[in-house]
Amino acid sequence: MTHVDEALLRTLTPTVIGILVRRGADFAAAEDAVQDALVEAVRVWPDDPPRDPKGWLVTVAWRKYLDAVRADTTRRHREVRVESEPVPVPGECAAVDDTLQLYFLCAHPSLTPASAVALTLRAVGGLTTRQIAQAYLVPETTMAQRISRAKRTVSGVRFTQSGDVATVLRVLYLVFNEGYSGDVDLAAEAIRLTRQLAAKTDDEEVSGLLALMLLHHARRPARTSPKGRLVPLAEQDRGLWDTRMITEGVDVLQTALTRDRLGEFQAQAAIAALHADAQTAAETDWVQIVEWYDELVRLTDSPVARLNRAVAVGEADGARAGLAALAGLDPALPRYTAVEAYLRERDGDPVTAARLYAEAARSAPSLAECEHLTRQAARLNAELRG
Structure with missing residues (x-):
């Protein structure tokens, strides 16, 4: 057999x-x-x-x-x-x-992001409803209902109707960011699907997203300790990074950039490539990273991009400059408090930093991040008591 x-x-x-x-x-x-x-x-x-x-x-x-x-x-x-x-x-x-048309159909603007992701994984990715449900940690019946509703929504859409590549890329990016859970590695699945899309389109942003995924995924083995603790980028063992995947990501990105039609995924990939290029955290070219964040902000005007730019400015020009860049942003932004805590510590204010780390831990989006921020607060409090 x-x-x-x-x-x-x-x-x-x-x-x-x-x-x-x-x-x-x-x-x-x-x-x-x-x-x-x-x-x-x-x-x-x-x-x-x-x-x-x-x-x-x-x-x-x-x-x-x-x-x-x-x-x-x-x-x-x-x-x-x-x-x-x-x-x-x-x-x-x-x-x-017709695979490309299926991408467009599954990423139809009438669908919610969650439904678009589920339908893409089912119709384009070939995953079973059970696999998708396990990946999203929901009951299989719940996922079946979500997929059924999504299929009903798009069934009246003409198959020849032109689609929006940008919407497809958003869906694939959502899949990638789900990472790994259950028996389906959604990050690897997103890379597989994006490779497939890249082979069928002549779009620099598709290549940019593929490069971004490869460069981020290459660092995955170093992101958590053997005990499951979150390891910040500066503390990661770079010997664990997948150099072959990094090389591929850089090559894909460089080819896209030569077309001189910059988009946000290419800009994000360029930032990731600069991190990957540094042999140690101290060798990171933060000045060039700030320049790429400037491009990303110009392209998207994204508050998240501005938040990450503040961190880069703090590394390139000092914590005080980073705090100044942070000052104009909405404190309600996800991870704003964690970024401020980091910059306050770098600026020599451990009392405020410890308080902010503890506050950030209470609103952390994941258990691993919550534990990391709690440890940072505990470390500073111990130093202050000592």
């Missing part, structure tokens, strides 16, 4: 959905039929692997779709139309690759 190549199934999923849609199925019905065909493949292929996996999936998925239409008595008028279509056989699959 052979094993089913799950990576192949996931790669073929968007292509097969696209073929069914072009043959007349609406998106929701096509996606359901393909999922049923994938289940059948897992059952049958180990004992009887097909010569043409894509052709097999198209044939079985189309039959599943026809069965569903015939069973739906309220849609008999469609049965007349679809039965006139020949059942495709292996070797007769359309050469058109």
Whole structure:
């Protein structure tokens, strides 16, 4: 008995959905039929692997779709139309690759970000509902309902309707930032999907996002200690960084930058590349990082970019300058208090810094970050008592 190549199934999923849609199925019905065909493949292929996996999936998925239409008595008028279509056989699959259109469909502006992410992982990524639910730490029934609602929302959208690459990139960035949970590594999945998108488009920002993901993911082994504690960038063991991934990220970024059409993901990737290029924290080129943050702020006017720029200014020009850059921002910004605590400590005010670290810990977005900030407050308080 052979094993089913799950990576192949996931790669073929968007292509097969696209073929069914072009043959007349609406998106929701096509996606359901393909999922049923994938289940059948897992059952049958180990004992009887097909010569043409894509052709097999198209044939079985189309039959599943026809069965569903015939069973739906309220849609008999469609049965007349679809039965006139020949059942495709292996070797007769359309050469058109509809994966890019599926990206656009799954990132439709009418969907909430959470629904767009779930639908992208299901239809383009080929993940099961259970895998997606585990990754987001929600019950499978909850995720199934979310995906069903999303499919209903986009089913009326014309498959040939042009989409917005920027929206697709936002969805992929959301997937990447979820990181790892359950049995699905969403960061790695986002990289896989972004590579796929980069191969199908000629867009510098797609390359910029891919480079950003690679450069951030390369540092992942050093981000936590063996005990699960958060390790700040300056304290990370850079020997644990994945140098091959860093090299690839830098190469992808440099190729994009030569096109001279700068976008926010390219700017973020350039900042990540400068961090990756430093052999030690002390060798970080903070002056150039500030310049890239200036570009990022110009492109996005993002408060988060301005907050991170304040940290960079504090490293390049001193804590007092960093605090001045921070002064014009909204204190309600996520991580504002943690940044102020760090700059106050650097400016020689441990009493204020300890208080701010403790305050920041109470609103930290994750347990690991909360524990890190609590330890910083405890460290300064111990030093003050000593």
